[in-house]
Each structure stands twice: as structure tokens, then as C-alpha cells.
Amino acid sequence: MEALLVLLALYLFVVLVVWPIWTFVNIGRNNDRIEALRRELGYLEDEVKTLRAALKNWSPEPAPKPAITDPPPAASFRAATPPVVVSPPVPPEVAEPPLAPGEPPARLGGQPVFAEAAFEPPPLIAPEPPAQPRRPDPRPVYTPPPPEPSWLDSINWEQFMGAKLFAWLGGLALLLGVAFFVKYSFDHGWVPPELRTALGFVFGASLIVGGVKLTGKGYTTPAQTLVGAGVVSLYIVTFACNSIYHFAFFGPVPTFLLMSLITAAAFILAVRLEAQVIAILGILGGFLTPVLINTGHDNPPGLFGYLAVLNLGLIAVALHRRWFYLVPLGATGTVIMLVGWAGKFYAPEKTVTAMTVCLGFSALFIGAAEVARRMQRRSPLLSRTAIALPAVAFCFAWFFLDYPTVADQTALFFGYVLLVSLGCLFLAWREKLDWLVTGAGVVTAGLIARWVANTLTPEQAPVVVTVCLVFSGIYFAVYLLARRLQLATAAVLLTAVGLPAVSLAVALFLMGNTFVGARPGLLFLFIFAADALLLALAWLDERLPRLHLVAGLAVFALLSIWTASHLTDALLPWALAFYLLFAALDVIPVIRAA
Numbered sequence: 001m002e003a004l005l006v007l008l009a010l011y012l013f014v015v016l017v018v019w020p021i022w023t024f025v026n027i028g029r030n031n032d033r034i035e036a037l038r039r040e041l042g043y044l045e046d047e048v049k050t051l052r053a054a055l056k057n058w059s060p061e062p063a064p065k066p067a068i069t070d071p072p073p074a075a076s077f078r079a080a081t082p083p084v085v086v087s088p089p090v091p092p093e094v095a096e097p098p099l100a101p102g103e104p105p106a107r108l109g110g111q112p113v114f115a116e117a118a119f120e121p122p123p124l125i126a127p128e129p130p131a132q133p134r135r136p137d138p139r140p141v142y143t144p145p146p147p148e149p150s151w152l153d154s155i156n157w158e159q160f161m162g163a164k165l166f167a168w169l170g171g172l173a174l175l176l177g178v179a180f181f182v183k184y185s186f187d188h189g190w191v192p193p194e195l196r197t198a199l200g201f202v203f204g205a206s207l208i209v210g211g212v213k214l215t216g217k218g219y220t221t222p223a224q225t226l227v228g229a230g231v232v233s234l235y236i237v238t239f240a241c242n243s244i245y246h247f248a249f250f251g252p253v254p255t256f257l258l259m260s261l262i263t264a265a266a267f268i269l270a271v272r273l274e275a276q277v278i279a280i281l282g283i284l285g286g287f288l289t290p291v292l293i294n295t296g297h298d299n300p301p302g303l304f305g306y307l308a309v310l311n312l313g314l315i316a317v318a319l320h321r322r323w324f325y326l327v328p329l330g331a332t333g334t335v336i337m338l339v340g341w342a343g344k345f346y347a348p349e350k351t352v353t354a355m356t357v358c359l360g361f362s363a364l365f366i367g368a369a370e371v372a373r374r375m376q377r378r379s380p381l382l383s384r385t386a387i388a389l390p391a392v393a394f395c396f397a398w399f400f401l402d403y404p405t406v407a408d409q410t411a412l413f414f415g416y417v418l419l420v421s422l423g424c425l426f427l428a429w430r431e432k433l434d435w436l437v438t439g440a441g442v443v444t445a446g447l448i449a450r451w452v453a454n455t456l457t458p459e460q461a462p463v464v465v466t467v468c469l470v471f472s473g474i475y476f477a478v479y480l481l482a483r484r485l486q487l488a489t490a491a492v493l494l495t496a497v498g499l500p501a502v503s504l505a506v507a508l509f510l511m512g513n514t515f516v517g518a519r520p521g522l523l524f525l526f527i528f529a530a531d532a533l534l535l536a537l538a539w540l541d542e543r544l545p546r547l548h549l550v551a552g553l554a555v556f557a558l559l560s561i562w563t564a565s566h567l568t569d570a571l572l573p574w575a576l577a578f579y580l581l582f583a584a585l586d587v588i589p590v591i592r593a594a
Contacts, residue, residue, distance in 0.1 A: 193245045204233030224275040235285045239292045259289040286310045287333040298345040315368045324379040331385045348405045355416045358393040393420045434491040441495035445502045458515040465526045472499040503530040517566040524578045
């Protein structure tokens with residue numbers, strides 16, 4: 001009964017506290033959006049009015065009149081139209097003034113004599129065109145928008161205080177009264193447990209149906225609230241049937257299936273009603289379902305198969321509605337369940353199961369990011385989630401090394417590390433994240449170093465050499481592929497250099513073992529292969545011009561250490577042969593540079 005009361009209190013807290021707060025916030029957000037749309041509509045109306053006024057006052061400019069100029073001279077005397085000759089005006093005759101004594105008369109042939117002067121007609125000036133009215137600028141004058149009011153300003157407080165507040169208080173009082181009456185009836189045995197659970201299922205289903213009906217009438221927020229409360233009610237009643245009343249029908253399998261059905265219904269309702277809160281409740285209930293019906297027995301296929309289906313459902317909802325934040329929520333729940341399972345049920349004999357689960361969920365979320373890319377719905381949340389799952393898989397690889405029996409299974413362990421690394425390299429290529437290549441290389445080098453330090457025995461020396469050279473060759477091939485695709489950034493180059501450098505460090509560690517040091521063939525071939533990879537990188541890429549010198553110095557330092565520690569008369573021919581071989585190998589970059 002105490003557990004039921006706790007669940008009832010939790011239900012009342014969600015319905016009476018969480019939902020009203022969420023409703024207030026949602027109403028405020030909707031009012032803010034409506035107010036922003038109204039302001040934008042007002043700006044557009046003002047702009048249209050300004051443009052209409054500008055078009056009303058605007059008149060087309062008349063074509064300018066041609067200027068009047070003097071006619072050109074006649075082309076010939078035989079032109080059809082003779083040129084117009086303008087004769088100068090004849091001045092009127094004036095009386096001759098009396099002659100002074102001795103002054104000759106200024107007359108010739110009975111006509112007065114005038115001084116010759118060229119007569120020029122007044123110039124013809126073209127009339128100026130009438131001044132046109134200046135067109136107004138059709139662009140509207142920008143006025144800064146008023147400050148946006150907060151969501152508190154958008155609430156109609158008069159309506160809220162006069163109607164909504166008292167309606168909600170009345171509903172709250174009615175709900176509390178019903179809750180106390182139900183509790184009293186439960187305490188005194190008035191209602192048997194079977195009827196209680198039946199009423200609980202009917203109540204939850206009624207809330208969902210009522211919420212769906214309200215959606216069609218335009219009451220979005222109350223509808224989402226009712227549907228969410230109904231989903232929570234169904235989860236609680238199902239849990240009570242299994243863990244509190246222990247009904248025979250509600251065994252682990254029927255309860256699990258019923259909660260899975262409730263989760264699927266929550267996702268479908270979230271998509272139909274466009275209610276993100278219902279999807280979040282579905283995720284919460286979906287991940288709590290295995291916890292609530294925990295029987296204490298390990299069932300990895302059932303648990304992780306259920307989680308895979310649950311993640312597929314929420315990924316589909318997230319891509320359909322563009323609620324991309326649901327994907328990292330699902331990944332977080334998956335990682336928590338995986339860590340909880342490992343802490344309670346993991347044993348070395350379940351290593352293959354744990355590795356399969358880690359690789360499967362990494363592939364699932366990488367595939368989700370790829371599907372979103374192909375659907376043109378990329379999101380940083382999807383990319384980061386796809387990167388996070390291989391990182392978790394690397395953490396489990398570090399965890400596996402705590403068990404010597406797992407570390408001894410070299411092929412299984414490093415096959416797992418290789419597959420996780422390939423996932424990281426795929427993401428680095430698709431997302432253009434060169435640092436992801438470096439991160440995968442650094443983690444791989446750390447795992448190799450820890451594995452060598454914990455498991456090195458004389459019999460394991462060939463395996464250690466093989467593992468180091470295989471991963472060095474893989475990252476060298478990654479560099480060559482990136483170079484071909486013109487993606488060989490500095491990070492990719494340094495990663496390709498780092499793995500052979502780690503191999504040289506492992507060679508130095510191997511020299512500390514007397515048995516391995518007495519086998520110069522294996523040791524020197526290991527050093528020779530790592531040095532060859534470094535010199536090939538120095539040959540192909542000019543961004544590290546001194547790499548061949550550093551590699552040569554490191555190799556001859558190793559040879560000097562081996563000579564001082566392990567050289568004997570029987571090993572002298574081996575030493576001389578390898579010294580000459582290394583000298584010939586390291587002189588090639590010098591010849592090329594010259």
C-alpha cells in the first residue's frame with residue numbers, strides 16, 4: 001500500500017504541478033509566436049501602403065524634345081529645294097547731316113555709304129524642357145520595431161483571473177477530493193484491487209481518448225496534457241499490477257508486452273498530435289519498463305532487442321517530425337541501461353555478448369546519421385550521437401582489459417577494437433572530422449600499450465609485433481586513401497606517424513625482456529617495418545621534412561641499446577647485417593633530398 005501511495009503522490013505531482021507549469025510555458029510560447037507574427041504582418045502592411053502611395057504619385061518621364069540647330073548646308077546647287085536666304089534688314093533712310101566745309105560727301109551713286117559690317121542673326125536657343133516633379137523614393141522608411149514584450153505581457157490577466165484561474169482551482173479541488181476519497185476507500189477495503197486496476201486502465205484510456213477528441217476542436221494544449229496524463233496513468237497501473245498486486249496474468253512477459261504497446265502508442269500519438277511532451281514521456285516510460293519489471297534474471301537478447309526496437313521507433317519519430325533531440329535522449333538511455341547491465345550481470349564469458357551489443361548500437365546510431373544525411377535532414381545532434389556511441393565502445397574495450405581471460409583472446413579483443421575504429425574512420429570521412437581519426441588512433445595506441453604492459457610474455461612477443469604492425473599499416477592506408485581523396489590533413493598525417501612511433505616504443509619495451517632480446521630476427525624485423533613506414537611518410541609528404549632524421553636517430557638509438565644489452569659473439573653476424581640494412585634504408589631519403 002505504501003508503494004501505491006507513493007505512485008499516487010507521484011501521479012498527483014505530475015498532473016497538478018508539472019502539467020500546469022508546462023501548460024503555462026507552452027501558452028506563453030504560443031502567445032509570443034502570435035505576437036511576433038502580428039508585428040511582422042503590421043510591418044508588411046505598412047510597406048505595402050508605402051509602395052501604393054509611391055506608385056500613385058509616380059508619373060512616367062516624357063521624352064526630351066530635340067534641340068533646334070542650324071540646318072546643314074546644301075549638298076549641291078541642283079538640290080530640289082533651294083536654300084532659304086535670309087537677307088539682313090534694310091535700315092531706314094535718314095536725312096543727311098549738313099556738310100562741314102571741305103568735307104567730301106559720303107555718297108556713291110546717289111546712295112549713302114555705310115561701313116561694312118557682317119550681319120549675324122541672333123542664335124537660336126532650344127527651349128528648356130519643363131521641370132519634372134521629383135519622384136518619391138518607393139523604398140519605405142525603416143523604423144525600428146518596438147521592443148518585444150515578454151510572455152508575461154502577452155497573457156490576458158483579466159481573463160485569466162476571472163475565468164481560467166478559478167476553473168483550474170475548482171478542478172484541482174475536485175481532483176484532490178476524488179484522490180482522498182479513493183485513498184480512503186482503498187484503506188478501508190471498499191474497492192478490491194482488481195476493480196482498482198480496472199478503474200485505473202479505464203481512467204488512463206479515457207484521458208487519452210478525451211485528449212484526441214479535444215485536438216479536433218482546436219484545444220491543443222489541454223489535449224496534449226490529457227494524453228500525457230493518460231500515458232503516465234497506464235504506465236503506473238501496469239506497474240502496480242505486476243509489482244504491487246502480483247496478479248497472475250501480469251507476469252513478466254505480458255507486462256513487458258503491455259508496456260511496449262503503451263510506448264508504441266505514445267510515439268504514434270506524439271506524431272499525430274505533434275506533441276513533443278508525449279514523445280518524451282514515451283521515451284521515459286520505455287526505458288523504465290525493463291527496470292520496473294526486473295525479475296533479477298539476465299536476458300540480454302530480450303533486453304537489448306527491446307532497446308533496439310525502442311531506439312528505432314524514436315529515431316523514426318525524430319526524423320519524421322525533426323525532433324532531433326530525441327535521438328541523443330534515446331542514446332543516453334541506452335548507454336545507462338548498458339552500463340547497468342554490465343555492472344550487474346557482466347562476466348568474462350559474456351564478452352562476446354557485450355561486444356556485439358556495443359557494436360550493434362554504434363552501427364544503429366551511425367546508420368541513423370547516414371539516413372538523415374540522405375533525407376537532407378542533417379543535424380549536429382545526430383552526428384554527435386553517432387560519435388558518442390563508438391566512444392562508449394572504446395570505454396568498454398578499456399573495461400575488458402581488466403579481465404585477463406579477455407585480454408588473452410587477442411583476435412577477439414583487437415577485432416572488436418578494429419571494428420570500432422572503422423566506425424570512427426567512416427564518421428570522420430562522412431562528417432569531414434579529421435580530429436576523429438586522431439582520436440581513434442590515440443585510443444588504439446593507448447589500448448595497445450595497456451594490453452602489452454599487462455599481458456607480455458615471451459610467447460606473446462610475435463602476437464604483440466603483429467598487432468602493432470597491423471594497426472600501423474591500417475592508419476598508413478588511411479593516410480594514403482585520404483591523400484587520394486585530397487583529405488590528408490595534418491591530423492591524419494600525424495596519426496599515421498604516431499602508430500609506427502608507438503611501435504618503436506613497444507620495441508624498446510620488448511628489449512627489456514631477456515628472451516625477446518636474444519631473438520634479434522623478430523625484434524629487428526619489427527623495428528625495420530616501423531622505420532620503413534615512417535620513411536615512406538617522409539618520402540610522400542613534405543610537411544615533415546625532418547621526419548627521416550628523427551626516425552633514423554630513433555632506430556639507431558634502439559640498435560645501440562640492444563648492442564649494449566644483448567650483443568654476443570654468436571649474434572654479431574646478425575647485428576652487422578641489420579646495421580647495414582638500416583644504413584641503406586635510412587640513406588635513401590638523404591639521397592632524394594640531395
